[in-house]
Amino acid sequence: MRRLRLQLCVFRLKGRRSGKGSLAKETKNTLRDSVYSALKAMIVTGQIPPGSRVTENDIAAKLTVSRTPVREAFNRLERDGLVTGRPRQGYVVTEFDINMFREAFEIRELLDGHATELAATAATAQDKARLRAMLAECERLAAIPERTNREKFQELEVGIDLHRVIAEISGNVMLHNMLCGILDKCQHYVWTELLWLDEWKIARDEHAEIVDAICAGDAARAGTLARAHVRGSRDNVLRLLQAKSDYRNFLAKAS
Amino acid sequence: MRRLRLQLCVFRLKGRRSGKGSLAKETKNTLRDSVYSALKAMIVTGQIPPGSRVTENDIAAKLTVSRTPVREAFNRLERDGLVTGRPRQGYVVTEFDINMFREAFEIRELLDGHATELAATAATAQDKARLRAMLAECERLAAIPERTNREKFQELEVGIDLHRVIAEISGNVMLHNMLCGILDKCQHYVWTELLWLDEWKIARDEHAEIVDAICAGDAARAGTLARAHVRGSRDNVLRLLQAKSDYRNFLAKAS
DNA sequence: GCATGCTATTTTGTATACAATTTTGAGTGT
DNA sequence: ACACTCAAAATTGTATACAAAATAGCATGC
Numbered sequence: 001m002r003r004l005r006l007q008l009c010v011f012r013l014k015g016r017r018s019g020k021g022s023l024a025k026e027t028k029n030t031l032r033d034s035v036y037s038a039l040k041a042m043i044v045t046g047q048i049p050p051g052s053r054v055t056e057n058d059i060a061a062k063l064t065v066s067r068t069p070v071r072e073a074f075n076r077l078e079r080d081g082l083v084t085g086r087p088r089q090g091y092v093v094t095e096f097d098i099n100m101f102r103e104a105f106e107i108r109e110l111l112d113g114h115a116t117e118l119a120a121t122a123a124t125a126q127d128k129a130r131l132r133a134m135l136a137e138c139e140r141l142a143a144i145p146e147r148t149n150r151e152k153f154q155e156l157e158v159g160i161d162l163h164r165v166i167a168e169i170s171g172n173v174m175l176h177n178m179l180c181g182i183l184d185k186c187q188h189y190v191w192t193e194l195l196w197l198d199e200w201k202i203a204r205d206e207h208a209e210i211v212d213a214i215c216a217g218d219a220a221r222a223g224t225l226a227r228a229h230v231r232g233s234r235d236n237v238l239r240l241l242q243a244k245s246d247y248r249n250f251l252a253k254a255s
Numbered sequence: 256m257r258r259l260r261l262q263l264c265v266f267r268l269k270g271r272r273s274g275k276g277s278l279a280k281e282t283k284n285t286l287r288d289s290v291y292s293a294l295k296a297m298i299v300t301g302q303i304p305p306g307s308r309v310t311e312n313d314i315a316a317k318l319t320v321s322r323t324p325v326r327e328a329f330n331r332l333e334r335d336g337l338v339t340g341r342p343r344q345g346y347v348v349t350e351f352d353i354n355m356f357r358e359a360f361e362i363r364e365l366l367d368g369h370a371t372e373l374a375a376t377a378a379t380a381q382d383k384a385r386l387r388a389m390l391a392e393c394e395r396l397a398a399i400p401e402r403t404n405r406e407k408f409q410e411l412e413v414g415i416d417l418h419r420v421i422a423e424i425s426g427n428v429m430l431h432n433m434l435c436g437i438l439d440k441c442q443h444y445v446w447t448e449l450l451w452l453d454e455w456k457i458a459r460d461e462h463a464e465i466v467d468a469i470c471a472g473d474a475a476r477a478g479t480l481a482r483a484h485v486r487g488s489r490d491n492v493l494r495l496l497q498a499k500s501d502y503r504n505f506l507a508k509a510s
Numbered sequence: 511g512c513a514t515g516c517t518a519t520t521t522t523g524t525a526t527a528c529a530a531t532t533t534t535g536a537g538t539g540t
Numbered sequence: 541a542c543a544c545t546c547a548a549a550a551t552t553g554t555a556t557a558c559a560a561a562a563t564a565g566c567a568t569g570c
Contacts, residue, residue, distance in 0.1 A: 030342055030553065055521065066555040068323075071522090075327050079334040087285055088522050088561050103429040110365045174358040178433060285523065310551065321525040326552090343531055343552050 031065050036073040038063065043082050043093055044184055045153070046192035050095045054083065081185055096189050098241060104182050105234035109227050111179050112163060116210060116226035118170035120219040127169045131211045134162050138204055153191065159202040160187050166214070166226075194240050203232060286320050291328040293318065298337050298348055299439055300408070301447035305350045309338065336440055351444050353496060359437050360489035364482050366434050367418060371465060371481035373425035375474040382424045386466045389417050393459055408446065414457040415442050421469070421481075449495050458487060 039059065042048045056067045056074070063070070074091050077083045085091040119127075141147070141155040160183050167176040206229045213222035294314065297303045311322045311329070318325070329346050332338045340346040374382075396402070396410040415438050422431040461484045468477035 032553080057521075067522090068554055068556090072327065072330050075330045076334060079331055085522095089563090090521065100429065103427045106369075106427060107366070107430055107433070110369055111362070114361075114365055172358045172361060174355065174437075175362055178362070182429075287523080312551075322552090323524055323526090340552095344533090345551065 031069040032072045035059070035063060035065060035069045036076050039073050039077060040080070040082065040184070043077070044188045044191065046188070048093050050093045050188075050192055052093050054091045054093060056090075080181060082188060094185075094188075096193055098238075101186075101189060101237070101241075102234070104186055105230060105237075108179070108182055108186075109230045109234075111175060111182070112167070112230050113223045113227040115167040115170040115172070115175050115179060116214065117219040117223035118172060118175075119166045120214045120217055120222040122171045123169050123214050123217075127165075128211075128215045130165060131162065131169075131214065134158055134165065135204075135208055135211055138162075138202065138207065142202070142204060155202055156187070156190065159204075159207060162207055162211075166210075169214075190237065193244070194237065203229060203236075206232065286324040287327045290314070290318060290320060290324045291331050294328050294332060295335070295337065295439070298332070299443045299446065301443070303348050305348045305443075305447055307348050309346045309348060311345075335436060337443065349440075351448055353493075356441075356444060356492070356496075357489070359441055360485060360492075363434070363437055363441075364485045364489075366430060366437070367422070367485050368478045368482040370422040370425040370427070370430050370434060371469065372474045372478035373427060373430075374421045375469045375472055375477040377426045378424050378469050378472075382420075383466075383470045385420060386417065386424075386469065389413055389420065390459075390463055390466055393417075393457065393462065397457070397459060410457055411442070411445065414459075414462060417462055417466075421465075424469075445492065448499070449492065458484060458491075461487065 039048075048054065054074075056070045060067045060070045074083060074085065078085050078091070082094055083091045084094050123131075138155055138158050141151050141158065144151050164176070164180055164183060167179040170176065206225065210222060210225045210229060213225055294303075303309065309329075311325045315322045315325045329338060329340065333340050333346070337349055338346045339349050378386075393410055393413050396406050396413065399406050419431070419435055419438060422434040425431065461480065465477055465480045465484060468480055
């Protein structure tokens with residue numbers, strides 16, 4: 001059974017402090033929250049790969065805290081679906097499950113579509129500026145020549161954050177929270193499974209169209225575009241997964 | 256600030272062991288799970304009223320366990336949105352918030368509608384029998400003459416469970432989980448805020464129509480009915496809340 | 511050489527002890 | 541009578557100790 005070996009953070013996530021060593025008082029919340037954020041960041045970015053077993057002691061030692069806050073963080077992560085734990089067998093980073101991926105996108109089509117409709121009605125001038133700025137940031141990151149995984153990941157993150165922000169603008173807090181939960185999982189999977197493929201590409205044009213519709217206040221069009229975008233993303237991801245699976249089968253047959 | 260006084264269970268929830276005294280090995284899972292179930296049942300049924308402050312020590316003492324499993328249960332409950340806790344100020348059973356109620360029903364319209372569509376396609380003969388049995392149970396409970404709150408609550412619970420089962424039949428596990436989370440909250444509110452009103456009535460006929468459509472395999476009709484039913488429930492609840500609010504205002508003005 | 515059973519280690523589950531912070535309340539001064 | 545201060549109590553946050561269970565490794569027997 002693969003055992004976790006915590007690697008140093010390759011890069012920092014904006015906003016979140018991905019803790020290595022003692023997580024100081026940077027985030028002056030409770031330790032539990034800090035551990036939660038740190039672990040979540042490590043999982044979502046694939047630094048702790050899916051399927052790896054994670055023990056409380058290791059994490060506690062790495063982060064130089066006691067097991068208690070680590071346990072509580074694990075509880076929350078389990079609730080998020082990022083780790084799965086059975087009674088006395090510890091926790092495992094949730095493995096990729098193509099069926100769950102399908103389910104997630106099926107729900108996203110509903111929720112994202114609705115959130116985008118609401119956002120088109122509710123967006124203030126400030127909100128619109130914020131969305132446009134995110135698009136610009138995406139463009140900037142995409143235009144960097146010979147970019148590394150770091151830039152690729154940043155582009156992915158901004159692209160997904162765009163949907164989080166749209167959900168926030170919708171004004172329905174519960175909707176926002178639910179979508180964020182789903183997006184965390186998707187991000188985790190996309191990053192760990194797909195980003196290494198050269199063919200990966202964020203649908204920048206689709207994002208731009210959606211933002212345009214929101215800025216124009218055209219709720220119906222924004223919703224339609226968003227739903228189509230989710231379907232497109234799903235198909236794109238499933239296609240890549242298929243290619244990856246084929247490749248693996250090819251390797252297996254060759255050996 | 257109101258302090259919690261745990262009351263004895265007035266009646267037991269089917270399936271769940273609502274723990275009073277030491278929660279024995281009935282559920283042979285971990286203590287954390289037992290505490291979680293017990294607390295959740297107490298909150299959902301309003302035995303611990305919204306707004307009451309809940310301290311770890313009280314619960315731990317009542318259930319004769321240490322604070323550790325209680326803390327972990329609180330963490331999960333907070334994640335469910337049934338209690339809200341601020342860093343060093345303990346936990347409070349989430350208070351009723353009419354806006355959150357609106358948000359929940361807005362999302363339910365999407366998710367319940369979709370789940371019902373899926374269920375109409377996916378339901379097996381066994382599933383259909385199960386749904387019909389639940390309807391029959393509802394009828395039976397409704398027909399009891401001079402029924403007490405106990406029967407009223409049971410009818411409510413079966414009526415809500417119907418939606419949980421439909422979501423389960425849909426086959427989309429994530430959808431099922433999300434809907435269950437929302438329904439828990441709604442049940443909690445309906446029970447604590449509205450059930451005392453005589454006008455409260457479950458829409459038995461609407462439920463029957465939905466089940467009929469599912470059994471007929473008519474996905475489109477089932478979905479349409481489900482969405483209309485959710486809207487109807489929302490309007491019904493909001494109307495009752497308005498009446499309650501008016502009543503309170505009347506009392507306040509009179510004094 | 512392989513399977514089986516036992517022990518030893520690891521790891522989680524629970525309890526308790528301690529620290530830090532917030533709340534409460536009494537007491538004092540105006 | 542009211543407000544303010546400070547101390548004591550209560551409560552959560554964290555650490556550690558102990559118990560129970562599961563895993564892993566080794567030895568033994570076939």
